[in-house]
Amino acid sequence: MNMPIVDTTRSFKPKSEALSILIERGFLHQCTDLEALDAKLSAGPVTAYAGFDATSDSLHVGHLLPMMAMRWLQKTGNTPILLMGGGTTRIGDPSFRSESRPMLDQDQIATNIEAIRATVERLFDTGPKGAQIVDNAEWLTDFRFLEFLQDFGAHFTVNRMLTFDSVRARLEAHQPLSVLEFCYMMLQAVDFVELAKRHDCCLQVGGSDQWGNIVNGVDLGRRAGRQLFGLTLPLLTTASGSKMGKTNEGAVWLNAERLxxxxxxxxxxxxxxxxxxxxxxxxxxxxxxxxxxxxxxxxxxxxxxxxxxxxxxxxxxxxxxxxxxxxxxxxxxxNGNNIDETKPTHYLALGDLAKRLGLLELLVKTGFATSNSEARRLVTSGAVRLNNRIEMQENRFISEGDIQVGNQLTLSVGKRRRALVAFV
Incomplete structure (x- = not known):
């Protein structure tokens, strides 16, 4: 079944409030049937889901986009389901990855899910008639292998799965693709159908890299006599072309313990x-x-x-x-008006010094620059002071001699921006 790709530049005027908001604000990238989905949303509230695997104890900015779309769906009277991948995390999604994900044990997955749940509960109304948090381990762990193949295996062809960009990219790069990962897209399709059966869910929202997996679910639902819809969101890049949410220090986490x-x-x-x-x-x-x-x-x-x-x-x-x-x-x-000049504004690990912490890296870590190139411009322009002394050597490394009383140093940019960095 070939799903049409939506040209969001065409003149489509949705009737539903939810779709009007999502399109106006730039959330729509692809949709399996835009007009039918609009009619469904116009007819009354629907239940939609977005899935999150528990590969870490925190979601990151990349996950925030689908959650914002789900918040708008909730604000317009629809019911969001936030699906925790307690089952699928044990397998690994191959979508646009150059290598397999590390396998996690069940205890670690459970710990990660609890941490993610805390974030989700902050972002959504999870009252009696609010958003639902569901774990796909509820049904995936009940399947027996032969029964699973008998019930679902005939609905997926290897020929078609090999055409998905996420699979083809791995194979063309001569990267191994395990049977576990190859089966992931089947499991995600089953998730959609199970949520449709259990919660009357008819819409899946996901990133653009999930298009193939979502289409599989829509197709499987059609075979089961259900009309399901898929809507994907744009892959966000910055104005400079880099992936949004990635910094020199890694992902921008949503959990305050991580960031x-x-x-x-x-x-x-x-x-x-x-x-x-x-x-x-x-x-x-x-x-x-x-x-x-x-x-x-x-x-x-x-x-x-x-x-x-x-x-x-x-x-x-x-x-x-x-x-x-x-x-x-x-x-x-x-503004140069630190409330307490003795209270550090940033904490770094002492181990960073042993790894030859550079001045440019320090400027990025403290938020005074977003990249090494921006930090270099600040240094070479004479705008940077280390312990109140101007530093213009872009290759300067922080040494033990720079550390003052209390394992601290001061860093400032210009006359108004100042940080007190403590090494712990």
Whole structure:
């Protein structure tokens, strides 16, 4: 079954509130049947799901996009299901990966799910009639191998699965693709049908790399006599072409234990000018009228939009109190008015020194620069001070001699931005 790819540039005027919002704010990339989905949403509330495997004890910014789409679905009267991959995590999704994922034991998966659940519960109304959190281990672990093959195996052809971009890319790169991973797309399709049976779920929302897996589920549902829909979201890249949410330090985590609310706020505050308005549409719930007002700002005034973006996203992910604290810390730090000059603003591991921590890397870690190239420009322009002394050597490394009382050092950029870094 060939699913049509939606051209989001065509003049399609949805009747449903949910689809109108998703299209206006830039969430739509592909849809299996846009007009039929619009009619379904117009006829009354639907149940939709997005799935998250428990490969870590925290979700990251890449997962925030589908969760924002699901929040809009909930706000327009629909029911979200947040599917935890307690079963599929044991297998591994091959989608656009160059190598297999490490296998996790059941205890680690359970620990990860609990941590992810805490994040999800902050982002959604999970009351009696609210969002549901479901674990696909509920049904996947009950399948016996021969029964599974008998019930579902005939509905999937190897020929077709080999045409999926995620599979073909691995094979063309001569990377191994295990039978476990190859079966993952079957399991995800079964998830969709099981959720349809158990919760009358008719819509799956996922990233653009999930298109093949989602289409499999829609097709399997059709064979079972159910009309299911798939909607994928755009793969986000920054204005410079890099993958959004990746920094020199790795993923931008949603769990405060992995990334502090302040550093999370700072990530969004450092958004490139060309990305601000698009991110305001996708990652905040500000009215479009306010976003359009912010879109008129130019030059230095655009910093207002960046602060609004950073604060709005931090409120959604970490709560209003954590966001207010992050703003207060940022104002104190960047205005040169530290509330407590003895209180560190950043903590780094002592082991970083042993790994030859460079000045450029330190500027990135403290949020004063978003990349080594930006940090290099700051240094060579004479804007950087280390322990109140100007540093203009871009290849400068931090040594034990730079560490002052309390295992601390001061770092500043210009006259207004200052950090007190403690090594612990």
């Amino acid at each position: 502090s609310a302040f550093n999370f706020w700072q990530f969004w505050r450092n958004t490139a000018d060309g990305d601000v308005i698009r991110y305001l549409k996708l990652f905040t719930e500000l009215p479009m009228s306010e976003i359009n007002r912010l879109a008129q700002l130019q030059g230095e005034e655009l910093n207002e939009a960046k602060r609004v973006l950073a604060t709005s996203v931090t409120i959604i992910v970490h709560g209003a109190r954590a966001a207010a604290s992050a703003v207060e810390q940022a104002d104190a730090l960047f």
